[in-house]
Amino acid sequence: MxxxxxxxxxxxxxxxxxxxxxxxxxxxxxxxxxxxxxxxxxxxxxxxxxxxxxxxxxxxxxxxxxxxxxxxxxxxxxxxxxxxxxxxxxxxxxxxxxxxxxxxxxxxxxxxxxxxxxxxxxxxxxxxxxxxxxxxxxxxxxxxxxxxxxxxDQVVDAIEEWAAEREAERDEGGLGRFVGALGLGGDDDADDGLEESFEAAVRNAIDDGMMDILSLLRIINxxxxxxxxxxxxxxxxxxxxxxxxxxxLASEVETDVQAPLSELHESSEVVSKRAEAISQHTESQAAGVTRAARELDEVSAAVEEVASVADEVSDESARTEQLAAEGVEAADDALDELEEIENATDRVADAVDSLAERTEEIDEVVDRLDDLAERTTVLAANAKIESSRGGGGDTMGVIANEVRSFAEQTKSDLAEIESAVEAVREDASATVATTEETVTRVDAGTDRVRETVHSLESIHESAQKTATGMEDVAAAADQQARGVEATAETIAELSQSADKVASAAESVAAASQEQTASLREVRDSVARLTGDEQETEPPVYKQVN
The missing domain is CATH 1.10.490.10 (Globins)
Structure with a gap:
């Protein structure tokens, strides 16, 4: 084919x-x-x-x-x-x-x-x-x-045709004729430029060719x-x-979206109201956060004061600990002194016992002297009797008198010695009683001193624990102060954020109101999709790549 x-x-x-x-x-x-x-x-x-x-x-x-x-x-x-x-x-x-x-x-x-x-x-x-x-x-x-x-080719053919026509009219060679047609000959009388017939032949050939091109372009057009x-x-x-x-589609859309748009319109109104409520709550929250920030500032100041007082209490606790330690040492010294006193009291009691024994010995001597004085008195009486009988003469009387005087003086001295011994015995008894009471009191004082020492040691330990605890309290107070400051800063930021949220909520409320209005317009526009006043969209041409 x-x-x-x-x-x-x-x-x-x-x-x-x-x-x-x-x-x-x-x-x-x-x-x-x-x-x-x-x-x-x-x-x-x-x-x-x-x-x-x-x-x-x-x-x-x-x-x-x-x-x-x-x-x-x-x-x-x-x-x-x-x-x-x-x-x-x-x-x-x-x-x-x-x-x-x-x-x-x-x-x-x-x-x-x-x-x-x-x-x-x-x-x-x-x-x-x-x-x-x-x-x-x-x-x-x-x-x-x-x-x-x-x-x-057409131009060349036209030139050759022109040359053939001119050949019959002139005897010049072809080249001479062509040179002459171009106006390049040696004839001074010839007009300058192309020969008119030659120019016309060339132009006609070109024009004919261009008309062929135009015809081809026309049919292609x-x-x-x-x-x-x-x-x-x-x-x-x-x-x-x-x-x-x-x-x-517009008809289907109108049917399909009419009810959802109505529902969306109603829900949008609800959202708008809730957004307004959120805005109000957020404003209240922002105010509450602001108040909390102020209160935290006050708490922060109080915590700083607590930290300062804790530092002072810590210093005072340290001083109490030192005093308690000194009291323990002093109590220990007092306990040692009381033990020395108790030892001395024991020695006094021993001396009193020894004095009692000596007093008893003195009593025995006094008894013997008293017996001697009695015998001396009897002897003096006998001597006096003998003197009166004339056996010893005056000498015996003198001796008798002297012996009686000695006996009487001896009895008198013995009475005084006995009185002194009795006084010594009474003093010794009082001393013993006092010593015993002193020993009892020293024992009680020693017990109390021991209890005081134990109390002071407990106080010392407690003071140490208190000092350590107060250091922890001071550190915790400092930490709490820093935490409260950080919390105050956070609450300040939250306050700013709440302000922004409130502004955003207001914007949301406004946007929701605008959305409600837009939805109303959308609903109306959807209703007009299949109306008589529908505008024809500009044509969209499909282009396949």
């Missing part, structure tokens, strides 16, 4: 209703004629395109190869080509057929219906419009390079218009379907 016969016979045609598409885009004979007239495409263009058939046919394979070599460089166009049911070689054949068809068509309604099918097939392959229109730029490069060569119409039709159809879906 020739490429021209396979053109437009792809596998996707079974999915395409060309008649419906042509009718939908409004393409009929009148429309075709209007478009051709609008861009100046006429019979002259048809003839020029027919004349270009050999050029296009001879270059179709090279142009198709170069075209697909270019488009296959890009990932986007490669994806589109891979989606085609045709392979690359088959697509190249289709491209060759398209090139030849540019110069061999009847350019009537059926021709543009075929172009409509081609454009739709590209759209069905999800080729983006920028790719489809952009590929014409590739065509321009490939076609115009050949047209440029053709125009140059018509093709591009039709293809673009298929894209626009597809976009319009999608837009209509989208609008229809949006209408259905």
């Amino acid at each position: 020739q490429p021209e016969q396979s053109f437009g016979k792809g596998g996707l045609n079974g999915f395409l209703d060309v008649d419906e598409l042509v009718e939908r885009i409004g393409l009929d004979e009148d429309e075709v004629e209007w478009r051709k007239h609008f861009i100046g495409f006429g019979e002259d263009d048809e003839q020029r395109l027919s004349d270009l058939e050999p050029l296009l046919r001879d270059n179709r394979q090279e142009i198709a190869d170069d075209f697909y070599e270019n488009v296959l460089q890009y990932e986007g166009t490669r994806k589109v080509i891979n989606r085609s049911p045709k392979g690359v070689e088959a697509l190249k054949e289709t491209q060759q057929a398209y090139l030849v068809s540019l110069a061999t068509g009847d350019y009537d309604l059926s021709y543009f219906e075929n172009r409509t099918r081609i454009g739709k097939l590209h759209e069905m392959l999800d080729m983006p419009l920028k790719h489809y229109v952009g590929q014409y730029g590739v065509y321009y490069d490939l076609l115009l390079s050949r047209m440029n060569e053709r125009v140059q 018509l093709d591009m218009q039709i293809a673009t119409e298929t894209y626009v039709d597809s976009y319009a159809k999608r837009l209509e379907e989208s609008i229809e879906r949006r209408k259905r």
